[in-house]
Amino acid sequence: MQKSKFKASTILWLFFYLAIFSYSLNISLSRIDPDFPWHLRIGKQIVDEERVPSIDYYNHTILGQSWVDHEWLFNVFLYKAYDRFGNIFLNVFFSILVVLQFLLIQLLTCKFFISVPPGVKFFENCFSSHKLSLIFISVFAYAITSISPLLGIRMQIAGNTLFLTLLFILALYNSSKKIKYLFFLPFIFVFWANLHGSFLIGLFVLWAFVIFKYIEFIFLRFKFLSFFEFCPLCKKDKLYLFLFALLASLSTLLNPYGAKLFGFLNSYKNTAYMTAISEWRPIFYFPIPYYNFIYIAFFLASLLIIFYQLGRKTKEIYGFKKYVGKINIWQLFLSLFFLALTLKSKRHFPLFLISSLPLIIQFFYFEFATEIKIVISKKIILISQTILIVALVIFSFHYLRKTNFVSDPFNPNVNYYQPNKLAHFLKKYPDLGNKKVYNGYGWGGYFLWVLPEMKLFIDGRMPQINFKGHTLLEEYLDFRKEDKAKNKLDEYNIDLVVLEKKQNFRFNKIDSFLLNSDENNVNNEENYFTVFLNKSPEWKIIYEDEIGVIYERQKK
Secondary structure (H helix, E strand, C coil): CHHHHHHHHHHHHHHHHHHHHHHHHHHCCCCCCCCCHHHHHHHHHHHHHCCCCCCCCEECCCHHHHHHHHCCCHHHHHHHHEEEEEEEHHHHHHHHHEEEEEHHHHHHHHHHHCCCCCCCCHHHHHHCCCHHHHHHHHHHHHHHHHCHCCCCHHHHHHHHHHHHHHHHHHHHHHHHHHHCCCCCCHHHHHHHHHHHHCCHHHHHHHHHHHHHHHHHHCCCHHHHHEEEEECCCCCHHHHHHHHHHHHHHHHCHHHHHHHHHHHHHHHHHHCHHHHCCCHHHHCCCCCCCCCHHHHHHHHHHHHHHHHHHCCCCCCCEEEEECCCCCEEEEEEEEEHHHHHHHHCCHHHHHHEEECCCCCCCCHHHHHHCCCCCCCCCCHHHHHHHHHHHHHHHHHHHHHHHHCCCCCCCCCCCCCCCCHHHHHHHHHHCHHHCCCCEEECHHHHHHHHHHHHCCCCCCCCCCCCCEECEEEEHHHHHHHHCCCCCHHHHHHHHCCCCECCCCCCCCCCCHHHHCCCCCCCHHHHHCHHHHHHHHHHHCCCEEEECCCCEEEEEEEE
């Protein structure tokens, strides 16, 4: 009977992860990340030229200027996979990575945050406990919904998977003291450093862990910290950790640019992009991610309940029983650190989610699952699992049926809110492509792939690059300031302006309250740049559709 229970629970988990995969794939194929096209272009360039890029020849603003592609390996993978297997394969691959992340979180939580009952095997407890399974499925279902805006073909997903792998390795070493786990660190970081600049976050976490292990003994002296969980290492184990952290750090220099990679990433010190680019904006900017706010609120409420319980001698307060005996201080530090980053930028929410989910699930498990003493018959468990499996099958089928399996995302007949029709018009008149262009930032990557011969003003590769005393992105935004449009257009000899049409916002009552504004005020804000172009006899609209417009400078 125990084997059948394990099989039923295993089937439940298989269909749950199928549901996550289906949901992720549906969202991934429903839109194109604005950076995806330029990743393809740079990947093709690397493959064709058989070397990494070092000089820019796509933007007329920085033509001939040196640049470092800190995502070169990712770009090569994207292009080769897209060229050989197509768009659907890439979306499937990244949806599988999302599933892998949740699986790793489940294993990490079961291994280090949930105690295994005597006589029960680890995997059996992780995948067969009906109470624990219900908690995991409920929390994960909400978590995947909260990160849905950041799903798709995105390097961030691969970087988050490596980040989670790093946490797992550090936790394994911390608990087992086995040096074999540390041997993975240099290989992870040399791969990560060639894949994406987010390896810097990994290095920060790695060295923060090393420092914490070296000073951990100090915390043991303070009685008021007794409710935190500590696992100090001996001198030899700390030395091994330090040496492998140093080796992992040095391994990041094994990239085509060497130390120049760090010099380029240093340009991100100017944080103008954090308010100008949607996904980098603070969490309280429109559109407000309510799912994220609710999750953050619940996380903080859970911590308050736990800390309040631990500070009392009684075993119950307001119906919550004191089951969580110790709090993992390292995981708490990570959670609070990435919570602070999330408040500064929406982009960091997945890292906060990864760090905090083990604590959230631990709270649920000890506060509710442990409290439930009612013995549920095996028959009822089997029936409930069967019902849940059927529901997951229906959910998966529903999302797969709704998914638009597009093999060519750049087909002019496919509307992904990309300028497909506009690009088709420009291809019909090649002379337009020889003109210097001022283009919308969000479309730069698209034109880089579809019309690489266009002389663009900016694209998504280097918004933060130093340019005329500030960043290229700030120079781009200067065109839109009052009384600057004409001078800027003349300064750069711009003959063609390709812009997205302004999309009207729709506010709900909460949006209006939190932002202290309403949609009419925002939607009616005057765009000085387009007002100038529309009024100036020097500029004429030569193409317009539902999402974009092209202005051409008229010859005198």
